Amino acid sequence: SQETDGKExxxxxxxxxxxxxxxxxxxxxxxxxxxxxxxVEEKSDGRIDIKIFPASQLGKAMDMMEQVRRGDIQxxxxxxxxxxxxxxxxxxxxxxxxxxxxxxxxxxxxGKAGKELLKPLEPMxxxxxGYMEIGFRNFSNSKQPIKTAEDVQGIKIRGYNPIQIKAWxxxxxxxxxLSWTEVFTSLQQNLIDxxxxxxxxxxxxxxxxxxxxxxxxxxxxxxxxxxxxTKFMDSLSDEDRGLIEEExxxxxxxxRDLMKKQEEETLAQLPDLGIEVNEVPLEERKKMAELxxxxxxxxxxxxxxxxxxxxxxxxxxxxxx
Amino acid sequence: xxxxxxxGSFIFFLILSVPIAxxxxxxxxxxxxxxxxxxxxxxTQTMIQGLNSFPLMAVPLFxxxxxxxxxxxxxxxxxxxxAVFFGRWTGGLGVVSIVTCLFFAAISGTGSAxxxxxxxxxxxxxxxxxxxxxxxxxxxxxxxxxxTIIPPSICMVIYAVSAGVSVTGMFxxxxxxxxxxxxxxxxxxxxxxxxxxxxxxDRRYTFKEIxxxxxxxxxxxxxxxxxxxxxxxxxxxxTEAAAVACVYGIxxxxxxxxxxxxxxxxxxxxxxxxxxxxxxxxIGISSGFGRILTITQVPITIANFILSITSNKILILLxxxxxxxxxxxxxxxxxxxxxxxxILLPVVTSLGMNPIQFGLVMVLNLAIGFITPPLGxxxxxxxxISDIKFDDLAKAIMPWIVVMIIVLLLVTFIPEITxxxxxxxxxxx
Amino acid sequence: xxxxxxxxxxxxxPVLMTVLFYSMxxxxxxxxxxxxxxxxxxxxxxxxSRFIFVWLMYFSISYxxxxxxHIKVSFLVNKFNEKVQKIIMLIVDFLxxxxxxxxxxxxxxxxxxxxxxxDRAVTIDVSMNIIYGAGFIGFALMIIRLIQGxxxxxxxxxxxxxxxxxxxxxxxxxxxxxxxPREKEVK
Ligand code: NA
Ligand code: NA
Numbered sequence: 001s002q003e004t005d006g007k008e009x010x011x012x013x014x015x016x017x018x019x020x021x022x023x024x025x026x027x028x029x030x031x032x033x034x035x036x037x038x039x040v041e042e043k044s045d046g047r048i049d050i051k052i053f054p055a056s057q058l059g060k061a062m063d064m065m066e067q068v069r070r071g072d073i074q075x076x077x078x079x080x081x082x083x084x085x086x087x088x089x090x091x092x093x094x095x096x097x098x099x100x101x102x103x104x105x106x107x108x109x110x111g112k113a114g115k116e117l118l119k120p121l122e123p124m125x126x127x128x129x130g131y132m133e134i135g136f137r138n139f140s141n142s143k144q145p146i147k148t149a150e151d152v153q154g155i156k157i158r159g160y161n162p163i164q165i166k167a168w169x170x171x172x173x174x175x176x177x178l179s180w181t182e183v184f185t186s187l188q189q190n191l192i193d194x195x196x197x198x199x200x201x202x203x204x205x206x207x208x209x210x211x212x213x214x215x216x217x218x219x220x221x222x223x224x225x226x227x228x229x230t231k232f233m234d235s236l237s238d239e240d241r242g243l244i245e246e247e248x249x250x251x252x253x254x255x256r257d258l259m260k261k262q263e264e265e266t267l268a269q270l271p272d273l274g275i276e277v278n279e280v281p282l283e284e285r286k287k288m289a290e291l292x293x294x295x296x297x298x299x300x301x302x303x304x305x306x307x308x309x310x311x312x313x314x315x316x317x318x319x320x321x
Numbered sequence: 322x323x324x325x326x327x328x329g330s331f332i333f334f335l336i337l338s339v340p341i342a343x344x345x346x347x348x349x350x351x352x353x354x355x356x357x358x359x360x361x362x363x364x365t366q367t368m369i370q371g372l373n374s375f376p377l378m379a380v381p382l383f384x385x386x387x388x389x390x391x392x393x394x395x396x397x398x399x400x401x402x403x404a405v406f407f408g409r410w411t412g413g414l415g416v417v418s419i420v421t422c423l424f425f426a427a428i429s430g431t432g433s434a435x436x437x438x439x440x441x442x443x444x445x446x447x448x449x450x451x452x453x454x455x456x457x458x459x460x461x462x463x464x465x466x467x468x469t470i471i472p473p474s475i476c477m478v479i480y481a482v483s484a485g486v487s488v489t490g491m492f493x494x495x496x497x498x499x500x501x502x503x504x505x506x507x508x509x510x511x512x513x514x515x516x517x518x519x520x521x522x523d524r525r526y527t528f529k530e531i532x533x534x535x536x537x538x539x540x541x542x543x544x545x546x547x548x549x550x551x552x553x554x555x556x557x558x559x560t561e562a563a564a565v566a567c568v569y570g571i572x573x574x575x576x577x578x579x580x581x582x583x584x585x586x587x588x589x590x591x592x593x594x595x596x597x598x599x600x601x602x603x604i605g606i607s608s609g610f611g612r613i614l615t616i617t618q619v620p621i622t623i624a625n626f627i628l629s630i631t632s633n634k635i636l637i638l639l640x641x642x643x644x645x646x647x648x649x650x651x652x653x654x655x656x657x658x659x660x661x662x663x664i665l666l667p668v669v670t671s672l673g674m675n676p677i678q679f680g681l682v683m684v685l686n687l688a689i690g691f692i693t694p695p696l697g698x699x700x701x702x703x704x705x706i707s708d709i710k711f712d713d714l715a716k717a718i719m720p721w722i723v724v725m726i727i728v729l730l731l732v733t734f735i736p737e738i739t740x741x742x743x744x745x746x747x748x749x750x
Numbered sequence: 751x752x753x754x755x756x757x758x759x760x761x762x763x764p765v766l767m768t769v770l771f772y773s774m775x776x777x778x779x780x781x782x783x784x785x786x787x788x789x790x791x792x793x794x795x796x797x798x799s800r801f802i803f804v805w806l807m808y809f810s811i812s813y814x815x816x817x818x819x820h821i822k823v824s825f826l827v828n829k830f831n832e833k834v835q836k837i838i839m840l841i842v843d844f845l846x847x848x849x850x851x852x853x854x855x856x857x858x859x860x861x862x863x864x865x866x867x868x869d870r871a872v873t874i875d876v877s878m879n880i881i882y883g884a885g886f887i888g889f890a891l892m893i894i895r896l897i898q899g900x901x902x903x904x905x906x907x908x909x910x911x912x913x914x915x916x917x918x919x920x921x922x923x924x925x926x927x928x929x930x931p932r933e934k935e936v937k
Contacts, residue, residue, distance in 0.1 A: 337827070343845065347849050361856045365860060372804050560778065561778055595814060598813070599820055
């Protein structure tokens with residue numbers, strides 16, 4: 001009958017998008033993705049079906065990249081710093097103190113530098129879609145507030161990436177390699193004295209229960225790259241692709257807004273949770289930047305190449321206000 | 322469709338006596354070929370990555386540590402100490418066996434290792450005092466289950482990895498229920514002993530004897546202090562504790578008690594790995610299976626289905642307990658954990674149950690599975706080390722199973738039993 | 751030559767397993783000691799010990815396959831007569847072989863794509879095939895072990911069920927490993 005025919009044609013045209021990411025369900029990233037799901041499904045009259053798999057349900061960032069490459073899932077998100085082993089160009093974002101504030105970071109990532117840095121994805125069959133954010137990373141510990149560059153000395157923290165380890169060792173910290181899931185217990189048990197992460201992560205991972213000081217060192221900005229399988233993107237009709245790209249832009253904007261709001265709320269809440277929050281003077285941050293960048297600059301350049309390094313630095317300066 | 326194919330073919334292969342790991346694998350690749358929820362490479366990748374886990378490393382390490390300390394004469398020293406305290410109680414030998422099992426459980430990671438280490442000495446000792454043979458066997462088989470309930474515990478490591486909770490949290494939460502099991506077993510054993518007139522030991526110890534028994538046992542008594550103290554005190558992670566326990570176990574068994582020769586070490590290491598491989602292959606392949614479940618959203622569907630039948634917490638928990646008891650009766654414990662955690666955890670968390678408390682409920686259920694015929698690892702072990710007939714033991718074990726089920730219900734419905742200690746020690750749960 | 755093959759058949763995995771097990775134990779313990787005594791450690795210690803563990807387990811799984819020690823539910827099949835049981839065991843071995851072959855082939859594809867895209871480990875600069883290679887080699891070994899087992903079963907089809915099944919590899923030298931302690935009973 002006609003009714004079943006109708007069903008068949010709609011189900012034949014149905015497009016499925018599975019998105020995997022590592023953040024948990026309380027994060028702005030996941031909330032923005034849920035909005036993305038809702039509006040794409042609505043605007044496509046249910047033709048496009050989106051499923052989101054948060055909290056590493058589909059594996060670690062690198063595993064998900066392999067899955068998107070193969071087309072097991074269509075999209076994923078991950079901080080570029082986690083991909084530098086496979087895509088060395090991304091190492092340029094591991095430089096310390098690149099951006100003055102979030103707006104500065106957004107201008108660079110949405111501008112020429114950010115777009116150029118999506119190109120290394122292409123040979124892998126991946127298409128970069130844009131950057132959400134995890135935000136500026138700050139420093140927490142249970143020993144003393146970090147007010148000057150010297151205060152970091154002797155503090156045991158978590159290491160997770162060779163460049164990050166080298167930079168903090170240059171600043172005088174001691175590093176232990178730990179996976180993200182082990183950080184909480186390790187802090188609680190004083191296996192490490194501190195760690196560095198974004199403000200919202202500090203809150204959602206409940207690190208405040210095991211720490212005393214949250215010093216706003218803002219030493220590095222962590223992006224959250226959104227990428228897709230190229231074959232999948234190319235298989236979309238112009239109309240669908242247009243819709244999806246439009247909604248991606250909206251979702252990224254929403255995520256950044258939510259992040260800003262959540263960060264402000266978190267910072268306001270932390271003192272009530274017994275955490276001493278302190279700003280770090282700009283000159284001290286610059287001192288740390290010089291110290292840490294000096295230790296890793298050569299490594300970063302040897303990974304990403306002089307050309308990309310110069311281009312990004314030029315863009316960063318051009319977008320500084 | 323996916324669910325029917327996945328579970329239907331899995332059960333078919335199980336009945337055909339395909340190894341559990343391979344049954345899971347075959348069901349998965351069959352589903353992949355028919356429904357194509359993911360690619361076969363994705364399955365293989367997930368499967369290989371499934372073993373790439375630091376917490377899982379604790380499994381062979383704790384197996385080795387328990388094995389070498391059993392061979393190294395540590396169980397004997399622990400028994401001597403327990404006899405000083407409890408030997409003269411009514412049913413003294415039974416109580417001594419249970420208490421020693423509790424202690425040895427803090428060294429060993431599995432139930433059957435505990436049964437082997439303690440049973441070899443205590444079953445003959447009880448028979449010499451005219452204890453009923455199948456009572457003695459049932460007592461040791463049941464007391465051995467605390468090997469998995471009191472940390473360190475391989476089941477708990479596997480649960481923690483499957484459920485994404487902290488191993489330390491599980492280890493801390495296990496102590497309460499473990500001691501409760503011990504207490505319940507002691508009470509039942511004393512009641513039975515009074516009924517059957519099993520007198521305590523008349524032996525009195527001189528002060529000098531007591532001191533020398535203690536000094537001899539210090540290296541053995543230090544093991545739980547090092548392992549558990551180290552973990553709770555924040556000196557090392559559970560996996561590191563397992564490695565330290567191995568090195569310490571070698572040191573004590575080879576150099577202090579001198580009951581293990583250096584030339585035996587290669588074999589003991591090899592043997593521990595061989596014993597674990599049969600379980601770890603299941604873990605690896607189940608990771609791939611789990612990926613199919615996740616991407617087809619099976620766990621959420623099942624959870625919603627269960628919750629649509631009833632949202633009565635007590636009823637659901639009872640049903641889950643019955644399911645787990647059944648599964649534990651017929652299936653290998655660790656395999657059961659790996660397969661059921663992704664399906665059941667969303668149900669109980671939506672009821673507001675703490676994942677770690679549920680972990681203990683699961684571990685307890687499956688520990689009971691160790692002593693339920695027809696498939697009970699502890700029963701087999703008890704038969705192997707004494708000459709009790711399996712059928713006799715299967716009958717004698719029944720009242721012990723009842724005692725265990727009472728404890729299980731207490732742990733299910735009173736969260737404080739599991740969660741109080743972690744809270745006191747400020748360990749996140 | 752035949753002697754060499756027989757030795758390798760019995761000792762290949764056990765020797766590697768022992769070496770890897772003790773390397774892993776020592777590495778993890780060393781990390782603890784370094785942290786206590788020198789307040790430091792290797793940032794690569796955790797990752798390297800995981801890699802050792804994965805290889806250790808694949809060799810162990812291969813030897814488990816050789817010795818027919820996989821966990822299975824057999825009390826239902828045990829109800830059949832011996833001949834039917836033997837046929838079922840052969841079918842099971844073939845199913846196992848099919849599974850291993852499928853995984854082996856896809857492991858090759860994974861290893862190739864790791865080379866193609868140059869995926870590398872996090873703390874040490876090696877190819878990710880240091881992990882996936884374990885699956886590739888592990889399943890290759892398992893295929894060899896399964897074929898050995900199937901040949902054994904065809905050759906001994908008329909022998910007793912116990913001999914045919916060869917549970918724990920008792921009839922193919924499970925107790926003849928080169929470092930096996932002689933005098934003690936082995937569990
Ligand atoms: Na234990
Ligand atoms: Na059972």
